[in-house]
Amino acid sequence: MKTDKFFSSVVGLAAGGLMAAFLSSTVLGAEVTYDRLVNAENEPQNWLHIHGNYSSTRFSKLSQVNTNNAGNLQLAFAVALGGTKKSWIGGGTLQGTPLVNGGDLYVANGWGETYKIDVRSGRRGTIRWIMDPGVDPTEADLPNNRGVALWGNNVYTATLDGRLMATDADSGEVVWEKQVSTDTGEAFTGGGPLALRDSILVGQSWGDNGTRGWLASINANNGDEIWRTQMIPDPGEPGHETWADDHGAYKTGGASLWVTGSFDPESNLTLWGTGNPVPMFDPEFRPGDNLYSNSTVAMDADTGEIAWYFQYTPGDYLDYDEVGSHLLYDVEINGESRKVLGHFGRNGFYYNLDRNTGAFLNSGQYLVELDWTEGIDPKTGKPIGYDSSKLLQEYIPGSAPRRGQPAIEACPHLQGGVNFWPTAYNPILQIAYGASFEGCFSVVPSGDQIEDPTSVAPGDIFLGGDWAVSKRVYGSITGIDVTTSEIATKGIHEFPHYGGLLATAGNLVFAGHMDGTFAAYDAVSLAELWSINLGGTFKAPPITYSVDGQQYVAILMGGGGVNLVPLAAPELDVIQNSSMLFVFSL
Template sequence: MASSHRGLRLAFATALLSSVFTIPAFAVDDPAKPGAAATPAAASGASSEVTNERLLNADKEPQNWLMVHKEYNSTRYSPLDQINKDNVKNLKVAFTTAIGGVPGGGNNPTGGLQATPLVNNGFMYVVDAWGSVYKIDVRDGKRGRIVWVMDPGVNKADVWIPSNRGVALYKNFVISVTGPGKVIWTNAETGEQVRSVQVDDPKNGYALTAPPLVIGNKLIVGGSGGDQGARDHVTALDADTGAQLWRTYSVPAPGEPGSETWGGDNNAWMHGGGAFWVTGSYDPETKLTLWGSGQPVPMYDPEYRPGDNLYTNSTLALDTETGKMKWYFQYTPGDFLDFDEVGSKQLINAKVDGQDRKLLGYFGRNGFYYVQDRTNGQFIKASQYVKTLNWTDGIDPKTGKPVEYDPNKKLQTYKIGAPSRRAQGAMTACPHIQGGVNMFPTSYSPKTGLSYGSGIEGCIKVTAVAERSGGKIAWNGGLTEDQKLGGSLTAMDPTTGERKAQTLFEYPAYSGVVSTGGGLVFTATLDGTITAHDDQSLKELWSFNVGSGISAPPMTYAVNGKQYVAILVGHSRVPKGRLGTHPEMQDLQTTSMLYVFSL
């Protein structure tokens, strides 16, 4: 919703101008402690500094991939067309490079790879699940030579789920994050740590999984850890010094706008979630950065936190100078199905009903593809994209809310819930609580005018379960999967809301999507199969199985006039736990590798 929790209004922006909640910045370490430096210290070969001008004009460098979603618009479209529909059948492995990050500790036997590789003039930068950064020389085209490795020294036994989705490039720095909440500046030439900032306290559940978004002299950092009870926020740091500039929470404190949507006497807002797992988008025209927030916590127990629970399950549009919230849109108020809405926000310029519109296209985890006006959040359209959906009968075409939504109720039931989730017992939810499309990056091709998303097809049984934590009874979720989960790749038309094409996979797709000027869409499935599809029909044109699960997105780049497709291989703990309905995959082994393909 783009106004208040009661319906679609456009007058709420003024009321939200004060919704920046600031706390003192954490200490900056400069330089880093001994022992955190890279090996070896000296890099071979120089790469150009990444300036603000280069990031604003990233489309002028099709050979490079300078930020996690390629450009500020988060469309993950590459105009490279050397690999195309006619010759993709000849795609083969150019080289592979082993990446660390697999050995773990405690309850985390593996550290899966979820990052998008960045490429700057023949040098690639990747990060493993523990936050170790690798600079790889890919200029040769026949091998990937590791130039340096920066190990941040994370205590792996203390990390809940090892997860890291990429790095950022700024000037001559590679900027990365760690699970325990640090942002680290590494010298791109030498691999030495230059500076680190502890953004928030991991003892409160806080974590970092998404690379910062570089905008001018700012690093926009989205906090995670909502599942562990963090009260999450988007924080701006000075990109040169690490000093905190502003902070905006996704869960308001008492007396702040939206706080009335957190009922009960549990002070649920103090650990309300609303995590930011995925790097946001940026619109240079409006100076707004758009981020998706996660579910309220505890995720399956709305009785603990009665109300709509703003600003969880939402898109937040923040002023980049001040952090003030200009608009928001909440997709599933009072969520009890873990429908985080953290995914990529595509910024699309197109005609709708004959008029030029500045759109936001979004594959919701709840199974609907949404189209909004990105300048003010106004809802335009929503259409189901998953095959099976039972939690609602649809989206109200005027408000953008589920049709069952009742603003007078403190506990929403939608179609499948009961007034008391605690008393209800098991219910079958479709789509799966992971989606649909989860945090997996999506793509929009200006060549076809279509948005592409890959994800999960299937359902799950969800039960609210009483558990004792810290001496208190808390309600969490018991999950039962009694059917095989599949996957899909879907093409949606943001101007009409129509589903134009879809192809189904035997296995879930935890990877993500990239579309290209060669008329191709690349994605990957959990069994380790990378596929290329026709960007109109989604017919499969090529596939390659790497023999280990994939939960990282593909990307494409060029060196010396030759195009390559790259992807990190090695599934994470989360997908590994979802293989129970595919017994043939129970012995699938994980690895930690970079695969690069070419003609």
């Protein structure tokens, strides 16, 4: 790896006075303590977590920009970020969330190259340093990075090749780096690290490559491993019986963690969503419910011990990962005050769970088209059609892919619904917001062959079939009344969403669109109040921060050089790759 100082390329600054003046103009951000992380919502001028706070609500108390003046937003400045070089699949994509601490913005591009950008002037962003982790492009798959973590005076970056790196926030020098992934194919291609007390949590994200997901706790001071919890139980452990094959399918079973989890300081539980079982379209290879895939898993933050789990779609055969954001809020449900975990399921339903026990509270459908089940059992939270006595689920007769059978069509699309991109929650309105795909897809079974897991090369995508789209996929933003899980408001959009949301006390919801449109919506009606098209693709969520009393809204734009999922939207296929940070203000 290397660290490029912004000023190292400046030629002719032999006079030390000019350099000293440059350095003295940089006011260092305050050290990020555990207390600050717990109370991040009380620092609306900063954005200290990937999801805004430990509760993952992505809600800001800033209200200078509001429904009355959002139409006056203008571009304040932009910064070009690197990372457009290609892997064997495609170019780097920007899916991350910038962090802001005291006027310093920290962000990573798709290759994990981490930037410190001084945004104090409000007129330009000045790059102070770049830390390049030195990932080999020939050995990387999907070059994306969804954000870094701040703790103490360090910036923590999880790399595509499975390392965790601590970089000094002042100098940009690497303090330490540790190889956390242990097996071929394991990587951090998704969710960013989560900083707790003296520890950093990172999740193994490349389950589709025939690996097992795990969450690891790493000492923030030196990189030593504290604990590691597998998301697929080993033989003899509770839950292993849900992998009922005779050929060790659990070893390549997926259930990865590729979106940053939440944390409840009161219970000391960290709550993460897990991915689909693998191979994704061939349940006959892995009969059973396949724990802990497609689940929310709550773990003790000190030990990694699993406290509870809730599985949304047992024995999934439609790639309905449930890695997406887990919103933590306290609300009254059926006349009782509850500590709740809210989640937009990729499978098309919104769920409320008791966040201390995992008990199911209620749910509701939030998508227009959904036909893989007739609904959710109001008592158990399981899909209607679930049969615990069967090793192969078929929630609607004839709807599950089977070897040697014709293709089946399912709604929603394999992206959902809401996939990995962050959701948001407005505690004043008690509305949760999710940006979605709206559409369907087809699954083509792999045939009669049984793939031996030992023949699957580590790091190879293990699908067990293929998919296709025959009609256009569109998008929506849905607001859910979190007391009932019913739809409170909804807006339909021309293109599917891939980037996530921001909610603010200005009664606004911000979203970037795949066609390059960045927009602000009324939080109650979801009517568009302002938009601008910037010509690229948005696959990242917005944030907001303030400097000297001025509120700013920031978002990354960069779609990458590959469209992995068919959308039947040819207008999106011609949009070129980019790598930009855009910042707006009144």
